[in-house]
Amino acid sequence: MTLSLNSAAALLSEHNLLREIIHGDDWYRDAAHLDNADSPFAAITYDTRTIVPGTLLVCKGRFKPEFLDGTEERGLAAYVAETDLSSHTGKPGLIVNDARKALSLLAAAFYDHPERELTVVGITGTKGKTTTAYFTQAILNAYGNGRCALFSSVDNCLDGHTYTESDLTTPESLDAFRMMREAVDNGMTHLVMEVSSQAYKVSRVYGLTFDVAAFLNISPDHISPIEHPTLEDYLYCKRQIIANCRTLVLGSECRHIGLLREDAAAHQVPVSEFSVFDSPVQGERPATCAWPADETHRAYRLQVNGTDLGEFSLDLDGDFNYKNALAAVAIAHAAGVPADAEAMHALTHTKVPGRMMQYRNGRTNTVAIVDYAHNYDSVVKLLDYVAVRYGERNPRITLVAGSAGNKAIDRREGIVKAAQDRISRFVFTAEDTDTEPYEDICRDMAGHVTNTDVAVSTIIDRTQAITSALDEAQADTERTDVVLVIGKGHERWIKDLNKHVPYEGDDCVVERLLQ
Known part of the structure; x- marks a missing residue:
C-alpha cells in the first residue's frame, strides 16, 4: 500500500479516528x-528533527505547536494531530481523536x-518476558534455519543472529513496523516480541494481531502516577493482548487466571x-508441563500433549528459568x-x-x-537461588541496587522488603531516571529498611558502588561472599535527565574487578 493523504484519511476514517x-x-x-491528495508520502515520522521532503508528521505526546515552525521549508507534506495546528503551518492537517493509535495504523500502512x-x-x-523471548527465538531459529527476529527489552535482532541494544521493551509503533519491514526484507519468517503493559497503555501495538500470544504471570509492578495508578489498570492493559491474538498460551x-480464561472465551x-x-x-494436567528430573532441580523433564521431550538442562542458572x-x-x-x-532443545x-x-x-571465595x-x-x-546454591556455606550477601526514577515507585519498597531479612548489606546506587535525582531515589529506598542488623550504604556512582561491595567481599578470604548486582545487566548506559549517559555495564565492571 502506498500511503498518501487520501489513503491516510480513508484509513483513519475506517477506524473512526x-x-x-x-x-x-x-x-x-x-x-x-x-x-496532490494521492501523491505518496516519502517518509513518516513523529520527530520534527527527521523531516525530509514529502514527510507525514504525527504529532503525539508532549508535542508543542511551535515544533512545526520551519518544517515546511524542510519538506513537511502534512501532519496528524489531536488539535488544529494551522496557525503554525499551511500544510494539511489530519485531526484525529488519538494520535498514538493513528501513528500505529499509518506506520503499518506506510x-x-x-x-x-x-x-x-x-x-x-x-x-x-525477556528470558522466554530469547528461549522462544532460539527454538524458532533452530526449526526455521535462523529466520526469527526478536524485539526485547535487552536487544533487538532483525536478521536472526545480529543483536543491537534496545531502548524500550516494546518499540514505538513506527519503529516497530519499520523494523518488521527490515526483518522481512532480511528473509525473516517469524518475530518474537515482548509486549509491555505500556505498549497497550500508549497504543504502541494498536491494530496489531499476534498469531500467538503468551500471558506468563501477573504481580504488582509499574504502579505509579505516570504508569498505572492501580494493579487493576496494570492487569487490564496486559489483558488486551488476549483480544488481539489468534492463539493464547497461558501460565x-x-x-486471576479465571478472568484471563473468560477473556479468551469471550474473544x-x-x-x-x-x-x-x-x-x-x-491425572489432569496442562498440555505442556515439566517436573524436576533430579533432586537438585538442575534438570527438568518436559511433556507436551503427551509427548515426553526428555530431560532439559539449561546453561542459564536459576530453577525459575525452567518455567520460562x-x-x-x-x-x-x-x-x-x-x-x-x-x-525444542x-x-x-x-x-x-x-x-x-x-x-x-x-x-x-567471592x-x-x-x-x-x-x-x-x-x-x-x-x-x-542463592539459598539453594550457596546456603550451606552460610554466605554473606550484599545487594547493589537502585531503582527507576519518575516511575514504578512501588519497586523501591519491594526490593528492600524482599531482601532486608536475607542479606548483610545494601549498597544503594544510581539506576535509570528522567528528572528525579538519584539521591532522592536512594534515600527513599534506604527509608524502607527496617531491619537494624543489615548495613546500609549509598554510593551514587554505580561503578564505585560495585567496587565498594566487591572490595569488602574479597577482604575476607575465609568466608563465602555473594554480591548481587541488579537492575542494569549488560546495558551500556544509564538514563539521566532523559538522556542515555555512557556506562561500562554491570557485567564488565564485575568481570574487570574479579579478574
Whole structure:
C-alpha cells in the first residue's frame, strides 16, 4: 500500500479516528478537495528533527505547536494531530481523536504491513518476558534455519543472529513496523516480541494481531502516577493482548487466571496452558508441563500433549528459568514447531545478556551475580537461588541496587522488603531516571529498611558502588561472599535527565574487578 493523504484519511476514517481535515481556513471530511491528495508520502515520522521532503508528521505526546515552525521549508507534506495546528503551518492537517493509535495504523500502512508476512509472537507478563523471548527465538531459529527476529527489552535482532541494544521493551509503533519491514526484507519468517503493559497503555501495538500470544504471570509492578495508578489498570492493559491474538498460551499458575480464561472465551481465542510441578505428571494436567528430573532441580523433564521431550538442562542458572523454558516450548509448539522436534532443545545453551551472569574469584571465595532483577518478585527468586546454591556455606550477601526514577515507585519498597531479612548489606546506587535525582531515589529506598542488623550504604556512582561491595567481599578470604548486582545487566548506559549517559555495564565492571 502506498500511503498518501487520501489513503491516510480513508484509513483513519475506517477506524473512526479522523475528525476532519484542516487546510488553512478550509475544513473537510475527506482529502478529495486537496491538491496532490494521492501523491505518496516519502517518509513518516513523529520527530520534527527527521523531516525530509514529502514527510507525514504525527504529532503525539508532549508535542508543542511551535515544533512545526520551519518544517515546511524542510519538506513537511502534512501532519496528524489531536488539535488544529494551522496557525503554525499551511500544510494539511489530519485531526484525529488519538494520535498514538493513528501513528500505529499509518506506520503499518506506510511499511506495507510487514506483520502480515511474519508469524508474530507476543509475550507479556510481569516476570520472565525477556528470558522466554530469547528461549522462544532460539527454538524458532533452530526449526526455521535462523529466520526469527526478536524485539526485547535487552536487544533487538532483525536478521536472526545480529543483536543491537534496545531502548524500550516494546518499540514505538513506527519503529516497530519499520523494523518488521527490515526483518522481512532480511528473509525473516517469524518475530518474537515482548509486549509491555505500556505498549497497550500508549497504543504502541494498536491494530496489531499476534498469531500467538503468551500471558506468563501477573504481580504488582509499574504502579505509579505516570504508569498505572492501580494493579487493576496494570492487569487490564496486559489483558488486551488476549483480544488481539489468534492463539493464547497461558501460565496455569497465573493470578486471576479465571478472568484471563473468560477473556479468551469471550474473544473465541483457543488456549493452551503450561505449568511446572514438583512431581511427575499424573491425572489432569496442562498440555505442556515439566517436573524436576533430579533432586537438585538442575534438570527438568518436559511433556507436551503427551509427548515426553526428555530431560532439559539449561546453561542459564536459576530453577525459575525452567518455567520460562517451559513457556517457550509451549509458545513454539503453538507457533507450529512439532513437540518432538529437535529444535525444542535449542534453548539448552541459550544465554540472555544480563540475566544470571555469574563471576567468581576462587582465591577469595567471592561470587558475583549480575541480573536484571528489579522488583519484589524477581529479587525473591534471585535470593531463593542463592539459598539453594550457596546456603550451606552460610554466605554473606550484599545487594547493589537502585531503582527507576519518575516511575514504578512501588519497586523501591519491594526490593528492600524482599531482601532486608536475607542479606548483610545494601549498597544503594544510581539506576535509570528522567528528572528525579538519584539521591532522592536512594534515600527513599534506604527509608524502607527496617531491619537494624543489615548495613546500609549509598554510593551514587554505580561503578564505585560495585567496587565498594566487591572490595569488602574479597577482604575476607575465609568466608563465602555473594554480591548481587541488579537492575542494569549488560546495558551500556544509564538514563539521566532523559538522556542515555555512557556506562561500562554491570557485567564488565564485575568481570574487570574479579579478574
